[in-house]
Amino acid sequence: MATADPISDLPRPSARTGYALMALLPPLAQDQLESILSRLTGMVAPEELLVASQNGVSAEAYSPLTVVDAPATRISFTQTAADYVNAAELARKYDARAILMLGPDAGSLSSTALHNLVAAVLDGSTDLALPFYDLPPNAGLINSAILYPVTRALFATRARFPLAIDMGLSRRMADRMAAAGQRFTGIGQDDAILWPIPEAVVADCSLAEFEVGSRALPQPPDPDIRTLLGLVTGSLFSDVEAKAAYWQRPRRLPPARVSLPAATRYTDGSSDVGSMVEGFRLAFNNLQEIWSLVLPPHTLLGLKRLSATEPASFRMPENLWARIVYDCLIAYRLRTINRGHLLGALIPLYLAWVAGHINITNSGGDPERHVEAVAAAFDADKPYLVSRWRWPDRFNP
């Protein structure tokens, strides 16, 4: 006998259990925003997708897609501490199980790129999905010279772009990044740079990298190398110092990825090389007193030999560059000299490395192979860093 539902006049409880994916978008041009939204809705059902945008879009503009306002941040060339905090808070508020964070000019990312990043975090197999950008050899030089080799050697990961502006995160990873970001947002430093790879590795989160092809990379507000190197490298050195208890243990490096074909050869670089070599020689003549406080004698001897090299054949040996970066990292930790002065004195050495990298590229060498050789040198010299870190008094230049 059929019976009527005695409580049919009460509203049925909603079956919603949050969203599968939350996409946190920066301020984008209208066409880029629509392009991204249309591609995302092709990958995730609209009822499972939440879009948090800084464009100030009305909630009904893209119905049935759920669009909410994200707090405005000063995102430029990298995700900031405020971005990570906002992502975690919004994910917690709307119960999103995975987060996709995109940077400015994300419209230039291919659909495959978005799909790779989204799929990795949606199925729960990865806590941190990072992109592998296809950049020309004259781009991302700080990343090739310092960020990638240091991160790979110390945290045993082959993620090529430790400071990627696009990424997929699980809730767990987002909470971890938010906790790290709150230390900076709590004192008003919303634009502080955070390092997802060390946070993921220390928290034992899974990490994966996906090829995303080319991308229009946004530039820093002040692209001057004198500001940029100090900002990015100083932030990395601080993070390495904070996680010293972790990276001193030996760890196995994952297998190498299959390299992409070499990008277009860099042309017309001779004038850049000439000016960088001249700048290095000027620095060698004037900054010896400061370098001698940080670098050991055999490194200074290597630099002396390098200063006598002609621009056409100028190339900094990989192990010399690895030692220079490690010695600067030690000096940063020990505060041997003022940190601002230390990072300023590193600039001519970095430009000398860049000059060698351009020469290799111009002579037909594979720039990616050169970067991998540099990273291998950093791996090989890690015991040197560990011993100097633990016993700094044993050697004092």
Place this chain on the structure above:
Amino acid sequence: MPASPLVSVRLLQSRLAEVNPPVYPDNASVLHHMSDALHNSFYRVLSLLIAVLPGILAFFVAVLIFTALGMGISAVLRRALGWVRFDERIARNVAAWAPSSSPTELFARASFWGCVLMGLVIGVSAFDASYDAETNVPVRLLPYVTHAIAALIVLLVGTVVARFLARSVLISAVNAQLQYARFLSLGVKWLVLVLTAAMVLDHLEIGGTVVELAFGILFGGIVLTLSLAVGLGSRDLVTRSLERGVERAGDRPAVPHVPSGTGSSESLRHF
């Protein structure tokens, strides 16, 4: 009948004694006078020393006590701050700690030297209170000691600032690829040192107006020399440096990066 020879001699002796009184009693009084003078002056010096010595002793005792107290406080502070992980908390709250020493070390050193300074102040006060104002102790010595200590502090701070500024200017000028970087750095260093020296001499009240005039002339001369050297003597270098800076600014793309594959010549993209 004539006197006997013996009587004559005795008579002669008595007459000589009247004319030449005996020397032995006068030498003793001169020596006695000299001895008295020496004793008096020695006594005055000793009195002066006795008047001042307690003050000096009080000064050193105060300094020693406060130095020991400072060492104890700094050791306790170092342990306590290490226990609460003060350095890590500061590193979290202040993203870039620029000084060359850790926060714990700076606090410990500051507390130690603060105690030493307090000991000096109290010691000087004790010295001031210990001697009698009616004595001839030079009263101008006390404030002069204070000025001398201040002059020493000014000298130390000035030297540190000169080194820091010289190094900052040197690094910035080298990174700007200025050929006269070392010259600029030395100029800045000596400017600050000359200023410091003038302030120190002023504190020590040495030279007075002469020092002020000399400093003004020297400082102005150095600034004028630097201006002439940079503006006229290095005109070509400055022009080339400025042109290079303008070229670099012009080469830098104002729009975001064009994806690879175009094969076009592009400037360096450090990030």
